Amino acid sequence: MILTVTLNPSVDYVVRLEKFSEGNLNRTDQTAFYAGGKGINVSQVLKELDVSSTATGFTGGFSGHFIEDTLSEKDIKADFIHVDDHSRINIKLKTDDETEINAAGPVISPEKVNELISLVSRYGNGDTLVLAGSIPSSVERDLYGKLAEAAHQNGMQIVIDSEKSLLEPALRTPLTLIKPNHKELGGYIGCNIHTVEEAVQYGRDFYSQHDIEYLMVSMAGDGAVLFTKDDTWIATPPKGELLNSVGAGDSSVAGFLAGLEKGLSVKESFALSMACGAATAFSEGLAVKEDIYHYLPLVQIRGLAQ
Numbered sequence: 124m125i126l127t128v129t130l131n132p133s134v135d136y137v138v139r140l141e142k143f144s145e146g147n148l149n150r151t152d153q154t155a156f157y158a159g160g161k162g163i164n165v166s167q168v169l170k171e172l173d174v175s176s177t178a179t180g181f182t183g184g185f186s187g188h189f190i191e192d193t194l195s196e197k198d199i200k201a202d203f204i205h206v207d208d209h210s211r212i213n214i215k216l217k218t219d220d221e222t223e224i225n226a227a228g229p230v231i232s233p234e235k236v237n238e239l240i241s242l243v244s245r246y247g248n249g250d251t252l253v254l255a256g257s258i259p260s261s262v263e264r265d266l267y268g269k270l271a272e273a274a275h276q277n278g279m280q281i282v283i284d285s286e287k288s289l290l291e292p293a294l295r296t297p298l299t300l301i302k303p304n305h306k307e308l309g310g311y312i313g314c315n316i317h318t319v320e321e322a323v324q325y326g327r328d329f330y331s332q333h334d335i336e337y338l339m340v341s342m343a344g345d346g347a348v349l350f351t352k353d354d355t356w357i358a359t360p361p362k363g364e365l366l367n368s369v370g371a372g373d374s375s376v377a378g379f380l381a382g383l384e385k386g387l388s389v390k391e392s393f394a395l396s397m398a399c400g401a402a403t404a405f406s407e408g409l410a411v412k413e414d415i416y417h418y419l420p421l422v423q424i425r426g427l428a429q
């Protein structure tokens with residue numbers, strides 16, 4: 124079973140308008156609400172690939188209801204811990220550009236955090252724990268480290284997609300997959316990564332210094348690089364019109380996990396991952412099955428000689 128943990132779920136409020144004028148009244152062309160947060164997005168895309176998961180984390184208030192209703196409509200298992208404050212609403216402003224405002228999220232008490240820790244401890248051997256996204260500011264910064272360590276002791280595989288300060292405490296524990304984008308990887312290492320060649324060079328160094336089975340460095344329209352113990356794979360994604368990059372990273376995590384879960388090879392799983400990322404980037408919302416399998420044959424993967 125895959126358990127996705129989203130400590131800070133969101134309603135993603137996508138606002139489209141042709142021109143945004145700062146300091147003035149703007150009127151929208153189109154708006155939409157989506158249930159979001161990184162682990163929740165992973166669960167939604169896994170579902171498109173017929174891989175079941177349970178989504179957990181903290182939800183509250185009217186926005187929390189929206190998130191849970193959306194998952195229930197999609198027949199995705201959910202086991203959230205309820206808090207008094209409402210789940211956050213993240214604004215995704217689409218003009219010529221994409222501007223995001225991600226809120227801090229509700230206050231979570233230590234008791235609720237303990238509830239989550241004991242929920243995670245009910246999973247064990249053969250299960251996968253996905254820790255994805257930010258942590259509400261009221262929660263201890265090393266929670267991913269604690270959850271990862273406890274999950275590892277219980278025999279779980281651990282996947283983390285999160286910013287440096289939250290991931291760092293978890294890097295003491297053996298991890299199955301992390302997926303920084305090239306800017307995040309640059310942040311870890313303290314350099315700027317602009318090209319696939321630079322991602323290959325710095326990614327291999329990072330990989331060799333940590334106990335991680337798969338390191339995927341995503342590069343938006345330039346694809347991604349996947350590092351494994353024996354191989355380095357470079358993916359070129361399909362070309363298309365970028366409509367929405369929100370959730371593309373989460374979709375690529377879901378695609379890779381789904382591939383492994385279905386028994387595909389690492390290379391095939393990587394291709395599926397890229398197809399999911401593209402299917403999200405080229406649509407208004409998250410990737411849907413039909414688009415994923417449309418883009419899959421258009422993904423190119425090449426291996427680098429070691």
Ligand SMILES: Nc1ncnc2c1ncn2[C@@H]1O[C@H](COP(=O)(O)OP(=O)(O)O)[C@@H](O)[C@H]1O
Pocket residue numbers: 303304305341342343344345346347360361362363365368369370371372373375396397398399400401404
């Ligand atoms: N413009 C794009 N064209 C094609 N594929 C894309 C595009 N943007 C994202 N993707 C796909 O989604 C994956 C993750 O996107 P990325 O933006 O790097 O992640 P994150 O959202 O975590 O920053 C990419 O590796 C790629 O497969």
Ligand SMILES: O=P(O)(O)OC[C@H]1O[C@](O)(COP(=O)(O)O)[C@@H](O)[C@@H]1O
Pocket residue numbers: 131133135158159160161162164213225255256257258368369370371372373374
């Ligand atoms: O938890 P964070 O880092 O604030 O990010 C939350 C946001 O990330 C998303 O999950 C999208 O993530 P990606 O674009 O990185 O795939 C949104 O749904 C959500 O608003």
